[in-house]
Structure formats: structure tokens, C-alpha cells
Amino acid sequence: MIAATLGGGFADPASQSARAFRQVLQALARPGRIERLEGVAPPAPLSVAAGAVALVLVDGTVPVHLAGALDCAAVRDWMAFHCGARFVAAEEASFAFGTAEALRPLNRFAIGSAEYPDRAATLVIEVPHLRCEGALLRGPGIDGTARLSLPMPAYLAANAALFPLGFDSLLTCGAALAGLPRSTRVEGF
Amino acid sequence: MTDHAYNFAYLDEETKRMIRRAILKAIAVPGYQVPFASREMPMPYGWGTGGVQVTAACLTPGDVLKVIDQGADDTTNAVSIRRFFQRTAGVATTEATTEATLIQTRHRIPETPLTADQILVYQVPIPEPLRFLEPRETETRKMHALEEYGLMHVKLYEDIARHGEIATSYAYPVKVGDRYVMDPSPIPKFDNPKLSDSPAIQLFGAGRESRIYALPPHTRVVSLDFDDHPFTPSKADHACDLCGAAESYLDEVITDDLGSRMFVCSDTDFCRTRREAGQVGRLGGTLEGEAA
Amino acid sequence: MYVAVKGGERAIDNAHAFLAEERRGDPAMPDLSVGQIAGQLKLAVNRVMAEGSLYDPGLAALAIKQARGDMVEAVFLIRAYRTTLPRFGSTVPVETGQMACIRRISATFKDLPGGQILGPTFDYTHRLLDFKLAAEGGMPAAPEAPSRPGPVPHVTALLDRDGLIQRETDSGTPAPDLTRDPLHLPASRALRLQALARADEGFTLALAYSTQRGYGRTHAFVGELRIGMVRVSLDLPELGFAVEIAEIELSECETVNQFTGSKTEPPQFTRGYGLAFGQNERKSLAMSLVDRALRWRELGEENIGAPAQDEEFVLMHSDNVQATGFLEHIKLPHYVDFQSELELIRRLRAEAAK
Secondary structure, eight states: OHHHHHSSSOSSHHHHHHHHHHHHHHHHHSTTOOEEOOSOOOOTTSOHHHHHHHHHHOOTTSEEEEOGGGSSHHHHHHHHHHHOOEEOOGGGOSEEEEEHHHHOSGGGSOBOOSSOTTSBOEEEEEOSOOOSOSEEEESTTOSSOEEEOOSSHHHHHHHHTTTTSSOEEEEEETTEEEEEOTTOEEEOO | OOOTTSBTTBSOHHHHHHHHHHHHHHHHSTTOOEEOOOOOOSSOTTSSHHHHHHHHHHOOTTOEEEEEETTBSSSHHHHHHHHHHHHHHOOEEOSOGGGOSEEEEESOOOSSOOOTTOEEEEEOSOOOTTTTTOOOHHHHHHHHHHTOOHHHHHHHHHHHHHHSSOOOOBSOOEEETTTEEEOOOSOBGGGHHHHTTOSSEEEEEETTTTEEEEEOTTOOEEEOOBTTBOOOOOOOSSOOTTTOOSSSOEEEEEOSTTSOEEEEESOHHHHHHHHHTTOOOTTOOOOHHHHO | OOOOOOOHHHHHHHHHHHHHHHHHOOTTSOOOOHHHHHHHSHHHHHHHHHHHTOOOHHHHHHHHHHTTTOHHHHHHHHHHHHTTSOOOOOBOOOOGGGOEEEEEEOSSOSSOTTOOBOOSOSTTSOOOOOHHHHSOOOOOOOOOOOOOOSOOOOHHHHHHHTTOBOOOOOOOOOOOOTTTSOOOSSOOHHHHHHHHHHSOHHHHHHHHHHHHTTTTOOOOEEEEEEEEEEEEEEEETTTTEEEEEEEEEEEEEEEEEEEEOOSSSOOEEEEEEEEEESSOHHHHHHHHHHHHHHTTTTTTOOOOOOGGGOHHHHHHHOOHHHHHHHHHGGGSOOHHHHHHHHHHHHHHHHHHHO
């Protein structure tokens, strides 16, 4: 129990989090591209990729929401120990972790304001599979079109319609990570 | 050698996380200026602290860093910033655009086309393209929120009325993804077309003004213009006197006090690479200066 | 023949060596010690601590030595050092009512509980150059007064008791921190005060002076200026109480300003507030005037468009590290942009000549 909480972080935080950030950056800047994050061992049911995202981006200044099965003692303790995370309700979260089902309804999450669209949540959505197939994506970061297996594509398409407002999503599955910023238009689902 | 008194790439991890979160929001809303809690850096505000913070937040130990100022690797501020990262991050550095994985720049985009494996970080003095039309941040923020860019169009049109053309030759405003008007930093307008649809990630850091913004790869970037006065990138109407390049941005160098001058590529790596490949300009391959 | 400008690296090294030599000055003269600066140029040290936002006289003295006496450069050195320091927590607010005052004056009352204490001030010195100081200095000694027992209440608290001055209430919200969050406008008073506490003394002085000359006049009286040591305590959750960790010197100024009133509220005096590290009298005084001028909206006054009333103008331009960096950056090469301007102006002139 204690070992599970204390372990599983970055052994060399400065360089590992730098490398992992670059992968998160590439994933979000190039929707449809899948990165593999490694070197992290978070407690189940948090995926390796979602755990790495937390280590790279979350700290005591960032309100976090854990949804559904992720809202358990093991994940809470791990994130609190490694990130100093503060846990809050969905409406107040800058980062939210959970499956698509657990995160719904999505209109609970911050989408920013007209003057400050950056004050929007980032959803880290745990998905059962992650492949370059399925919904058709267009927009910044994409050379023409791309495809990505999306959970609840209709909701993500509706989020994109709010641009420049809207939340941003990172999709995680095991070590795999893909990004879906609000700027990506989702079609063909 | 890395200076172990400081964390990798100087900034502490909490600061890097804060900057990284801002960069991701900037990527998600291309062209929008994300406020971030800019830190005091050991170089002055206005000398690249925004670019340095963005670079520090992005740098990994495996990166190969190139730093240019005015297109040149050996200008004093480029040297100073490159040294800072050699000392605090211990990363490899290069002057070759093709070898670099991360390029920090002031005032130029390299001539050699960038690739998907590269990140270009711009140093930005005044990130707000509307600032010289409206000094108040509270007002310009509203204009961006409402997509109210009429003031900018009026300014450009007044230029045409007075001078017959848009009298902005650098920091020429662009519209990103059909939404935000963005300042491309003080690059000559010659470089503007390179902003659009680039395979590389482009990040902009303004330290003193505490703003970060971004262009994801393959983002449409349009220089503002009018149907009857279309945007034209311009440069000196010469070829490089050293390497003969006809399509690169040129510096004008005054060579005596009688009005003699020569034109040379502002991108020193581009020029050297061409000369090494045997290209010769009007004044041949006079390279003594570099041997000095 | 053309010689490309090269060797930026060597030029920088040589410039640094030249700078170090110039800093040291005549080697026949004894080297200035950091202790001498901290002890004998204390007001310079105080200014660097205040505008550098770091209370450490030794480091401030070192910065002044390294900066060759350039105060803004010294502030910059301290700021750059300060950002690298880890944060362990926030202290509980200091209690200036408990200050051990070396100086305490009120312009609004002839005498008052706790008394007027002139302290180490230039105020009534005749500004005549003291040539004895140029020779070897001797060891002046001041007579010592017995310490006064009893409290030294704030003058504004005396007025407050009678309801004559607008009451300050603690909103209970945590104080914002512009070193950790980007400046957000409109700013709360707490944020404005933080910015002013680090603001350039010259800029703050000029703004305060402009209010006195009518650009946002607030009719300020110095209710009280007090300088002295206060205790700094840190809450330790593990222990459940606060532990005293240091004593620091502060200058605090409270002005009593023109009164306002309305149909529902009887007339009351209003206040401006200034606080700075160390004996920093001019700064805390100027700060309190600017603070008061910036409160026009909350106190229902007219904005006459004076610079000192303009929050965005004041906050965006008060930081000398930002200002000097941006001002001085125009020394950097700009030849690429200049070239594009050259081409443009030649083209426009050619068009005009047609």
C-alpha cells in the first residue's frame, strides 16, 4: 500500500518530465498522432499515460477532479504524494481524469471565457483502445485530415463547435496517449 | 558542463509545469495569448526572457539547440543565450538549422525549411498586435474576445491612403486559423509566409508581458491585407554577394564611407552551407572574417 | 575587403573581464567589503531589498558591490536570485502595531500616545557638505533615550475609534501574488499594494508628487510614519502555532486623506497605505499617496484621467527591472527590422518621385 503510493514516479524528474512533456506537446499539437509514455508506474486503475500526464502537469497549484473508478484511495494517495494534487469538484477542475462515461456530463467542466479562453479544463480521458482510425479530424496540427478512435465523438464535436472556448482532451490507453484540442473539428463518426 | 547549482535548464520544476500548462493551452487556441506567471530570469526583460522560459520548459537532455538573433548564430545575444543553456542544461548546440531539434530565434525564421522534428521558439517583445493602436490591455483583450479587429484594418487602410501601400515592414500582423489576430514577433514581413502550414511547432514567448502563444503545425496563417492591396513579402532587390542566393533575406552592409555597400544573407548558416556547396556570389567567397 | 562580423563569443568574454576590472577600480585603494556596504550604505541596501522583494541585507550589499553602485542593476540581481529560491510557506501578517520604533512621527497631531520619535532622519539637517567625512571619520555617538514602555497605537486606529476614518476590513481572501500569477486587471487593492511595494522609487515618487500638484489630488496628511523592527512568524501546522523566525525592519506610512460622504454615509476621512522593507521613508510615503489616488473608484470619486489614478498605467510601468530591460533592449541588434524599414522607405520615396 505505502510502496504503491510512494513508488511509481519519475526516477529522474527533471529529464523524464521534460521528455514526457515533449510527447504530450506533440500529441496535442498533432491530433491523430499517438505517443507512448513510459517510466511511470501509477496504481491501477490509472493508466501509465494518464499517470505520466499527472506527473508532468499537475502540482499543488492545480485543482484536480478524479471521476468514477479513478476516484479511489490508491489513485488519490499517489497523486497527492507525487503531485501535491488538490482534489475538487468537476466544475472547479483544471484537470480531470476518468473514463468517458465517468466524466459525463461534460458541460460540468470549465470551457474558459471569451476574454480568457485558456481558463478551460483539460480532460484526461481513459479509453479502452486508441488507434488511428474512426472519426475524421481536421484543423490546426493536422496536415489535411487525420483519424482517431474517439469516445463520445458527438460530444467532442460539439465541444469543438464552441471554439475558441471549450475543454481540451488527452486520450490515454495504457502507455498510449493522443491529444484532441478544442480546435480540432470532428466529423464522420 | 552543466552547472549543478541549478536545476536542469535553470527553472525549477514547478515553474516549468506552469509554463508547460500555458504552452498546451496556447497550442489548443492557436494565436491566442495565454497569460503566464513569467519569472525574472538572469538576463534582462526584453532580451529574450520569454523565449528562454519557453525553451527551458521544452528542452530535453537529448535536444540539439540552435540560437539565432537577426538570423545569425554569432550575434552577441544569441551567443549569450546559447551559453546559458550550455551551462544550465548541458545540451548539445549547433549552428546548422538541419541538425537542430529546437531553435530559439529573435527576428528571423531560418531560410532552410523546418521539419516536423523541430520546434521554433520566438522571442517576443510586445505580443499584442493591437497594442500600438490601443495601449490598454483591458481594452485589447475585449477586442480579441469579440473578434473586433476593425481598428487594425483602419490603421492598415490609413497607411494605404497616405503611402500607397501598407507601411509595416516587420512585425506584420497575421490572422491565425481565421480567428485571432497575432503578432508574429518582429520578423521582417518577408518571413511571414513561412509561418503558415509549417510542419514544425512554433512557440512564442513574451517574458516581460507574461504571454505565451503558439502555432501548431499545419496551421493556416494569413497576413492581413486588402483585395486591392494584397500582401507582398519583400526583401532587398539583390542576390547575396557571398553565396549568390536570390531568395534569401539580406542584410545591407556599408563597406566604406563613400556609399559602397554589399548585401549578404542574414541567415548565416544558410549562406555558409551554400558557399560550402560551391555557390559563389558577386564578391566571391571572401571568408577571411570568419577565419579571424 | 568585407570582413563578416564574427567573434561575438570572444567579445563577450573580453567585455566581462573589462567590466570586472572597472568594478574593482584602482587596485591601490582597499577593496570595499560587503559588510561596509551593508553597514554604511544602509539606505541603498534598503532600497535594493524593497524593490528586489527580498529581505537580506548581506545579499543586497553584495548586489550593490557587484552592480558598481547601479541600484536598478542591483535590484535586478536580487530579483533574479530570488526567483530561484524554494518556498516553504507564508508567514502570518506582521503586526506593525507591535513595532519597536526607531522613528515615529505624526503630522496630524501635536502629541499622541506613544509619542513622536524623530529618530535617524535627514529632515532637519542642513544640507551642507560635511568635509570632515572626507577625512577619516571618527566614531560619532548619539545619546540614548530610555526605552518607553507602553503601546504605540496607530494614529488611524485613534480616528477609527471615533468613526472618523473609513474602516478597513479584512476580506479574509488570501493575498494575491504577482510573482506567481500573471498580473490580472482590474487588480485588487492587495495586488496593487504588492506591486507598489516593489515599484521603482523614482517612478512612485513622481506619481505621488503629481497627485500633490493636482493630477488626482487627495489632500494627504501624514497620519503616521513609523520605522522599526517587527517580528515575523510562520504558522507550523505540525505544531499548531506560529513560531517567530525573524525580525525585520519596515517603514510604514498611513495617510489621512480628504473625506467623502453621501446621503447614506456621514463624511469620513479616507486612507492611503505604504509599506517597504528597511528604513525607506520616501518610498513608503510616496506609495501611500499613490495607493490613495488609485482608490478613486472604490471611494466614489471622479476619475479625472490623472496618471496616478490609472491602475493599468501605474501597475504596468512601475517595475524598474521590466522597464530597464525593455528600454535597454533597443541596444540589441535590430538590423533585420531596420533593413526592412530601409527598403520600405526607399520604395515609398521612389514611388513619390515618380
